[in-house]
Amino acid sequence: MIKKPEQFPENNYFIHKPVLINEVIEYLNIRPKLTYLDLTCGLGGHLQAISQKLSDCNGLTNHNLIGIDQDTQALAYAKTRLPDNVILKHGNFRYLNQLLNDLKIPQIDGGILVDLGVSSYQLANPDRGFSFEKSGPLDMRMDLNQSLTAQTIVNDYTEFNLARIIYEYGEEILSRAIAKAIVKARPLYTTTDLALIIQNCYLAKYGSGYRQKFKINPATKTFQAIRIEVNQELIAIKEMLSTAITLLAPKARMVVISFHGLEDILVKHFFRQAKIHKNKYPNDNLKLANQAALFQNLTPKPIQSSQKEILANTRARSAKLRAIEKI
């Protein structure tokens, strides 16, 4: 049985302001009866706007708007606020081909939206273990059915591997010191235990002046790194991008919003390659070149939020939107 929003006991956490909403609608170029796919449905904020736009032009059918997410809690909530004819499916966009096979959708003729990263509701709920501000279990899984959690990474990975992940996925300059301190303090159980260890590494290196020197909480980068490892985020993005562009029909678009440099660089390079003419590719890359030559990059420079949006939603500060169209 589907729960209504007021039946969610943890209702306060189910808040997420979708970023760049007008720009998403503009760049998706929504046209009636065509199929649109949101690969990161979350609480359905963007999907709601897309469904409204389709309804306004009598273009919403029983099968042309689909939302996918790997978080079942998010999907359950999204279902309560979206029209019944929006199809919602649980799954990881890494396995996009399989997901669309299950839905019997061979091609996307409208557009694909990907709004990367974690949702505000995932961060806000301490039980999900994403937050360094509120104590919770070391979890950080977007998909609650998966077995790898932050607890395993923090307590079982070698010091070398921990340092590598914190450096590569968090771009944290104190990665080695933090990894060493984590290993020494094992076993760790809560997000705030981990945050305290990181804070102590900063104190040891910079003294109490670290707060002035670094504007963000010292745990930000390490938490980002562990979250990326738990959810295998960068691998999933690479695999999703290469599948997604093979699914676009002529004139269909793909819009991606990223929130940090590691995500954006993958999208930027992928979209850049996509517009390079095929005869610039060496022969061994001909398959990619043939696909790639069929795309136009709609955003040579990424689209960013206005000051007004950033004031109303701090999450919008780091958002970058990029879009391509199949020619």
Ligand SMILES: C[S@@+](CC[C@H](N)C(=O)[O-])C[C@H]1O[C@@H](n2cnc3c(N)ncnc32)[C@H](O)[C@@H]1O
């Ligand atoms: C920024 S939120 C999306 C918010 C949504 N656009 C809205 O307006 O409510 C990102 C969502 O993407 C989901 N997600 C991240 N990586 C995913 C993946 N590999 N496969 C499926 N969903 C993913 C997360 O679970 C999260 O709900």
